Amino acid sequence: MKKLYQDTFRSVEEIQNRFEEAKYICSDQIATCVYIAHNLQKPILVEGPAGVGKTELAKTTAEILDVPLVRLQCYEGLDESKALYEWKYAKQLLYTQLLKDKLGELLEGASGLSESMDKIHSHDDLFFSESFLEPRPLYKALHEELGCVLLIDEVDKSDHEFEAFLLEILSEFQVSIPELGTIKAKIKPLVFLTSNNSRELSDALKRRCLHLYIPYPDEKLESRILSSRVPELSDTLRKEVVSFVQNVRELDLKKVPSISETIDWAKTLLLLHSEQLDPPMVKQTLNVLLKFETDIEAMRDHTMAFINKAHKRSGT
Amino acid sequence: MQQTLEDFYKVVRAAGVNISPSDSIETSRSVTLVGYSNRQILKNAFQVSLAKSLAEQDLVAECFEQYFRFNTFETIEQLGHEQKNSADANADEAIPVPTDEYQGDQPLAKMLLDRDAASLSTEMKKAAREVGLSDIWFFTQKSLYTQQIMQKMGLRDLQNEIAQAAGKGDCPGGTGLAEELRQAKDYLAEQVKDFVEQQLSMFGKNAAKNLREEHLQSAKLSNIEQRDFHIMHHLVLKMAKRLSTQYSRKKKRENRGQLDFRKTLRRNAAYDGVLFETYWKTKYIDKPRLMVMCDVSGSVQAYARFLLLFVYSLNDVMTRIDSYVFTGNLINVNDIFEDYPVEQAIDIIMDRHGLGGSDYGTTLLDLEDQCMDDIDNKTTVLILGDARNNFLAPRSEVMQLLYQRAKRVIWLNPEPENFWKTGDSVMYKYRPYCHLASTCNTLEHLERMLDKLLKAATGTV
Structure with missing residues (x-):
């Protein structure tokens, strides 16, 4: 284990290469953002549709830097405790x-209430020390x-109050615990906040972060991601899968398939030993790609056309 | 470089992205970190540091492409070619003037004759900075800035040079040089003008629009023309959104705050008075119930349109809105608002019920008949009208009754206060029975009034 900021990245390309070694293919923008965040020790707010690798980005960064990942999942009603x-x-x-008996011994010889109180007072800090403290993610991270x-996941799901509470941590990297005093981070953690935009975050929070938006990948990037994540997949099938998914994304669907679904689908096809996309196979496995019955229904008319396009794309 | 960055922030601000001083400091740090060698990475650095949403990222990218474009003077090679061609056609013996013939030391002339695009561009930008081109925000300033930049670059000297060259009229080389310099000057003027136009399009992007919106906000509603309606609609929505976010915040105060002792005791009576269940005082925002009555006679129709639009845009901070329109009789228009989108509904109402002279007396009698029973101490009654009663009976006793029953009665009158007692206006008779009566004839007035209404209703004074 090394210190978090021990070896700084020297360039954006270096980050891209290191991420690629860790099987995370990232665009220029992601790499630039991580580069700035790591060097200037700023938090990153990552936005984008579900399943484009927001959480994965944090995990991979931790892996590359060889430091532990502390994760805080946000939800409505999450509070300090x-x-x-x-x-x-x-x-x-x-x-x-x-310790009841011990208490008896301790109080022996004390005359009067106030003297006993004083005796107890001289010991009560014991009960509010770190050995009775249950650390939660933020405390651990500091x-x-x-x-x-x-990683503060899905910060948009938390309440306004919690968001305000985060501000102190994100700008000063310290918190105040009444019984113990102010606790300051030994080394500032590298913070990733992810959001699905289920509500607008406050400007104060946004201002403290670098803003990164991860969109659905284009064909080239998705193909690279797929070859790194599912290397066993043949070239032909990979091209077909990517082309098919890219086409599906252009439809008006309730839940558009994201990268994670593409990877799952590719793995499924691999498991079923398919050489190339064929209509019955696609129809049977479509539920891996699309998560709503209405979407699968809506796909029905387009399946054939998309498969043909995919075949053309792969040159078969 | 600092100046360049600051100007870029100005451009991005003009495009509508909010950049605070601390943002610009952080961004400058990021930019210093990544350096200027790779254009794509620089752009990414700006995007992640300046933008706060996806839409803003696109804006920043657009501004970047516009601002860091270096295509000025790229056509300089073509300078003088046309003239030469025509000269060739006219007389073969006309010798093209070699540029090295220029002996003067005027730098601008030299640069132009040397076709030195890089230096020219640098000089122009330097001059632009000196005259403060980044402050440009309106198209009428274009020629002023163009002229100033040219002067800074040394236009006067160039003109002297031309005059001098032309003066040596007897020497053919002299006139050739004058002609060439003149052409070069025209070319320069054109380039500077292009550059200024480009800068205007960046720095003044939203200025004209903002100016217009500002004007519309304080313009009399009856003077607003049909073509501006969509901008007005947009403005109303913006204002309404601001108000509703201000007043709609849920307050989660359960289990916190003060113990409600009375309620706790009452609830725990069942447990023999052992305080088993606690009951806390909770704060919650009481949403107002609103009844809107709009005069839609010719004189106040325009105001009614915007009031209704505004009120219905505040939908989510009101529990219930009942709307009535009147000229002679009171007509409930709730159903139209239920069936159609707001804008369309307003058009329909104006078509169906608009025009005709107003009769406030009959309207108030209708009110007494139809809806006095619905009005309780939670209802705010909002009346819009000029109270010009065409000399009919005012029936102010109904207003008195209304005043006693409703939580608040608010009267919005498009006319200024000193008109309220003139001619056929009976406003002075209604006025004692209003909790609030005020002039309201611009969008700003409207916003202020509704703000007051919500403030009073939610108790967050």
């Missing part, structure tokens, strides 16, 4: 029960000795 820390109430209770990649 789930995100930052919580006291282990049960453990505190258990300990007080176990505490990593060597730095880490912090």
